[in-house]
Amino acid sequence: MNIQIILLITLALLIALGFSFYLNLYKNTKSFGNFALFGLRSFSILLILLLLVNPKITHNESFRVKEKLIILSDASESIKILQKDSVVQNFQNKILSSEKLNNKFEIINYNFGEELITSDSTSYFSEDLTNIQQSLKQAEELMNNSKGVLVLLSDGNQNTGRDFRYYKSSGTTEILPIIVGDTSSFEDVAIQRINVNRYAFLNNKFPVEVFLNYSGSNERTTKLQILNSGKVIFQKDIEFSEKNRSLIINAELEAKSIGLKNYTARLSKLPDEKNFRNNTENFSVEIIDESSKIMILSPGPHPDLGALKAAIESNSQRKVEIQYIPDFNNNEISDIQLFVLYNVNQNFQKNLESISGLEAGKLFITGPETDWQFLNEFQLGFSKNSIDQEQDVFAVKNDNFTIYQPKHLAYEDLPPLQIAFGKTEVDANRYAVQLYQKIQGVETDSPLLAVSRTKPKIGLLTGENIWRWRAASFRKDQNFEQFNGFISDLVQNLSAVKSNERLIVEHPQSFLENELIEISAAYYDENYSFDSGANINISISDSLGNTVLKTSLVVRNLKYVAEIGNLAPGNYTYKLQAENTNLRKNGAFNVLDYNAEEQQQTANLASMQFLATNNNSTVFYEDQFKTFEDYLLKNDSHRPVLKSEQKTVPLIDWYYLLFLVVFALALEWFYRKYKGLI
Incomplete structure (x- = not known):
């Protein structure tokens, strides 16, 4: 408070006392009644003058700031299909009702499916898509760069969006995955992809590139075979281990007769393997007689x-x-x-x-x-x-x-x-x-x-x-x-006088709802070698003839590829054209009703663990609430912070001073009335 305000307050006090003394004690008897009136009038005048001076009062306020703890509960159908809906709700309720956690954190609850939804949403356990990456991103944005904890309560099965395993939180947010569901894993070998040129020449050898994957931790031996018309034309023993999970096998096959030849690449099954559908892959090559x-x-x-x-x-x-x-x-x-x-x-x-x-x-x-x-x-x-x-x-x-x-x-x-x-x-x-x-x-x-x-x-x-x-x-x-x-x-x-197709389109006849629709094409030059420099466009129409998409194909793995995205169930036609040529293809496909959430029968343990490792965090399981609670309570990095804030308030904002002025004046009036002075 500066010297000017102090002088004004002093002057206000002198004016209040002097004016009251003149009214009540000057040339009047020094009785108790006059002293009482002097005091009331001095008090009321002083308050009025102080409100006119309006000095600013500065004081410190201390308060406790708790970090946010946001619960992200998986509300997709897969949780209900796995019969873990009650588990998710119980774990969630334990967090919300924990007195110790509430004393340490500001707890906020959200659900998610394809994106973040409020906890009171009516779509609980009915979301038909799961996008964990997007939900983590949206939840962290709600933190507004402040320290806090994201609790991911999920089975880890994501069927749309970017891979959540690689999501990296900001340095101020800790992500704690809680794994819900069966975490049992089974060994699996799979043919991931096959690269092969669509054309080969008679009596020559043509290369085939087979990409193999293995899921497991043991040393396993399997056999890769390539068959033509049921006859094995190539085979090789394959050895997998925990450190050797991915292999690329190169094979050279002989083109012995002309025409379109169908081949099957097949991996022998592992003893405990449950999924056999990814052990087999078909491909075709057209053999051309270039004699x-x-x-x-x-x-x-x-x-x-x-x-x-x-x-x-x-x-x-x-x-x-x-x-x-x-x-x-x-x-x-x-x-x-x-x-x-x-x-x-x-x-x-x-x-x-x-x-x-x-x-x-x-x-x-x-x-x-x-x-x-x-x-x-x-x-x-x-x-x-x-x-x-x-x-x-x-x-x-x-x-x-x-x-x-x-x-x-x-x-x-x-x-x-x-x-x-x-x-x-x-x-x-x-x-x-x-x-x-x-x-x-x-x-x-x-x-x-x-x-x-x-x-x-x-x-x-x-x-x-x-x-x-x-x-x-x-x-x-x-x-x-x-x-x-x-x-x-x-x-x-x-x-080259023989007519062979130079533009070939490949795609499944049917796609599943919510599946990424991919149409691939192979484009060859006049020597039937793959040409990566063409511009190929595609136009897709629905069953009513309405154009739903126009786009260009991009080159990837010796193919031109169009990723269409998700289309509603129904029948579709397409037109594919190579620019500056008369090469074009027409075709059709359909999209079937499909529930992606029904496809997973176990929790995705590996992805949840990878997310935790990528964020220097810890994984918990559905039956570890006490361990989870103790971890948060003992973690000193999440302590509430005691903050002090200096506040400056003008005196006129103290509204109760007005009541004191009114009260002093009213009391003086009643006293004068009682004494017959009015």
Whole structure:
């Protein structure tokens, strides 16, 4: 209180005493009655003046602050199905009625299903989904960054939302899981996933990747078998242990006959295993016959012809015949899948007329000796105005080439090819450029290698002396594999006249209600290799034709995947389209009524323990209330805090002073009335 207020209070006291003295004692007898009136009037005037001065009174208040203890009780159907509803309620009621806990904590009770609900909700033990992670997050938000305890009273079975095991509380909140339900666990082995390419080539081997999981703590041996038409074609003994729970098994299977082949991967059962449904997984592979005959037509011998023949025939399914134009026989071309036309000139007139009507692919290899004026007349989608002069060109890869995924060479280390001087033009709508030309260190937009987008397939290699690439590849790697693969991919694309599906959609015919609906697709390039660079969209409609969702598929594990989310029970159709192609698929599926809460028969002990470990906490069980209570009572980190707060209150807020003023004035009036002074 400052000096100014003290002076004002002193002045108020002097005024009250002086005024009362003048009214009651000055020139009056000094009787008891006058002294009484003096006192009452002085008191009432002093109070009135003090209220006008209105000094502020400062004082300290002490109070006890208790931490919050929030009970999160699982109100999902699984608790009732496990016949643990009374257990949850009893444990909850024991916490709420514990005098010791109430003395230490401010106890708040909530229930939860898919999200947090109030404890007086009518949906107790009737929630059809459980999201523990979301409920923990919402409850901690109610703490408002203050210290406290979250008691999770649940069986730990969650069927929607993010995995609650990895939920990490703030440093001020302790999470105490209380496990409700049977915590018995059984050993289990499972085939988690199988990765395999949808296509394989006849008489080749194709890889299969099998992901295996084991739940248990003992050392166990099982056997993985892959069967085709009931016959075991691959088997391997598998050893699991507590430290070796996940394995990836790679198998190579032989493609012995063409067509769609169905396979079954199967794990033998463990002695005490209860769940056998995840021990078996089916998959399919389409075997393609890539055997083909290739004919090379040339005006005469050239080192390129031998290099091409050796590279193409490195695949045992392909046979190459070299024909020189003077010896060409038109009667032997009906079963040819690809013609390689080397340095075309006017002598090819009859040959080109003979093969133009065939479905076979064509690869034109040009060089300084090519008669471009003659070749331009066929209007094949490419042309060139050349002069009789040689020019060296180097290869530059086109990163935007998407017709297929070729095996690339180290182009920067390759020697140049020879072309006829002049600019080559190709129709961009008909051809995709795989390699561009680099001339004297300058990259150009002239194609060195281009492939047609439509069938019958046409390829254009505008430079000769490719035998030099084969020699350079061997010099670098001490083998011809890279060069052979490069030529093999090109030949496979140009000679692929058989029609196989490039866009394949896979999904179960039926989904369960509240299940994540996943539709996957495999998209292959023209060489039937998986293409991860496409844009694939899906549109889903209900039974009334209303569009319920449009989205794009994302690449995951060698597949395009659309995760639709939860749909209401009913029938649905979809349309799937690969952008910038005419590839599309239509299909249908249905969603069945399903109660996810009925699927678990035991408590999820491992997840609840992991949650506790992740938060440096302790797990309790349904029959350990006394242990749980003692833990909280003995934990000094959760003691109530005694706080002191300084409060400043203006005197005018003391409303009872008004009653004292009124009382003093009233008492003075009655006394004067009684004495006949009024």
